[in-house]
Amino acid sequence: MTDKPKLAVWKFASCDGCQLSLLDCEDELLAVADHITIANFPEASRAVLDGPYDLSLVEGSITTPHDRDRIQEVRRQSKFLVTIGACATAGGIQALRNFTDVREFMDIVYASPEYISTLDTSTPISAHVNVDFELRGCPINKNQLLEVINAFLNERKPNVSPNSVCIECKKRGTVCIMVAHGTHCMGPVTQAGCGAICPAYNRGCYGCYGPMETPNTSSLAAWMHDLGVSADELRRMFRTYNSEAPEFRHEGDRHGRENI
Amino acid sequence: MANTGKAFIVSRGELQSLFDAVIARGFMPVGPIVRDGAIVYDELRHVQDLPEGWTEDQDAGTYRLKRRDDKALFGFNNGPHSWKQYLFPPRSKLWQGEKTEDGGFTVEEAEDTEKPFAFIGVRACDLHAIQVQDKVFMSDRHPDPLYAGRRGKALVIVVNCGQAATTCFCTSMNTGPRAQGGFDLALTEVLDGDDHYFVAEPGSTAGFSLLAEVPHTEADKDNVAAALECTARAEQQMGRKIDVSGVKELLYRNYDNERWDALEKRCLACGNCTMACPTCFCSKVEDVTDLTGDHAERWREWDSCFTMDFSYIHGGSVRPTTRSRYRQWLVHKLATWQDQFATSGCVGCGRCITWCPVGIDLTEEVRLIREREKD
Known part of the structure; x- marks a missing residue:
């Protein structure tokens, strides 16, 4: 079975939730293992095979000098590199540090900040190396992850749509909570993929999947402003899990430059 | 008043027997229910499932x-x-x-396992919308098996409108508020003090035989007048209008109208209008494989002309700007649709106005395009 492609899963600054999505593929995991060698996945197995790897799934953002060097080695070892999740794709929630003075936080939090080696920013993997495919989400959707692995194995394009969450809401018949309840929702500017979960439970979309393909953030923000949403609230809506995604960063900045 | 020339009375108390008759014939009745703060369509079993005593306020981008x-x-x-x-x-x-x-492969067509539908509470505009989609999916050359199969078996029970929303403009599109034909049974709900009844007009043999199983009486002159008064009231209340005279030529002349630039700024390209529109019919086809690659499936899903993938060909999207995508949608709906299907693609239901998250109103856009052309 040496001809099976080798899979590696890498962790950078992140919560592990995305790589756990792979372990969460309980029903499909054995089938995945039949077709791919899980060569380097410390979360799943202590057995680690040497690279190079055919498919690397990279979770997490770059927040330390050590990780900044490590990602270069990961790239060198990977034929096909896929980022999984908002951290790896857009810097994650920890990119909120990009709006603040990290040194100041370190002084407050740590008794001996001189032991801490960290960067001033949290940046996506694509800011450091070439990325072959970016899978969005906080966390990613396991079905989309399987689809990406599946597409890789079958040498086809993954069926991952970059359109709005609204299209997913409408397909599942969810009543638009923005129109019918006046609930603030990031759905119209956010990429689909989660299955439009939050609006189905009467919560506005939080924007976990980051900007959709052509997000008109200023129009949505203007409408929400007219509905009575304050600049502070608008800024926070755009500064969550994907605050460093350029379109969300730009829109957040338009509503005041205050920290976070 | 009806094309059959026959009108009957079904009392409010006897309406359940209509539901029972529909169910007994093997149909799955679907119609309006209250859910999640709106009146949506779902399976119905009883008259009690209907939104008794409910209505709504609608306007551009809002529904309550x-x-x-x-x-x-x-x-x-x-x-x-x-x-x-x-x-x-x-x-x-x-x-x-x-x-x-x-080394070859087998192909097994998907079977439709749904029961035939009985649509209860179809409005006149929506009946026209179904007829518009009939032209798309049931053309002689390329009938769609799923649509044609379901449509052929479906029972259509119209309920004429006794009121209009502020987003309604069926009178402009000549599609309502009274259904003129193409239904199995049309009902008009009359509330007159303690009197609560439906004026029922069969529009097909299926409608006649269905009504035969429901206790009813012949409608008298006053009943018929009361029913007509309902739809006249809806006509009076019509919240919006659109001047569609020469709209095809108007839009063809105005590919560069400055309104498209304003829409570029406002439209979210989220696709809500196309999903909510009862005539929008675009879809995409996706092939999925299992991990082995031995089993493959082909799926069809709703798609929208507002997505980039929709017009993607090698090298990029044909309509990369939101301006060009909104224009494509509106010009198709009101103009090129006429060349393609000999009908307007708009039935005046107002859904695209209400369910646009930022309240873009096509009646207003057409008015402004007309106005700007004169400037």
């Missing part, structure tokens, strides 16, 4: 359910859903295939 001060069962206008979700489902499997040992 509210109580009526009477017990009308159909005292509301169109909500977020339309009948297209039944005839042209959001996602359907077309076929599946298996690799064979000789």
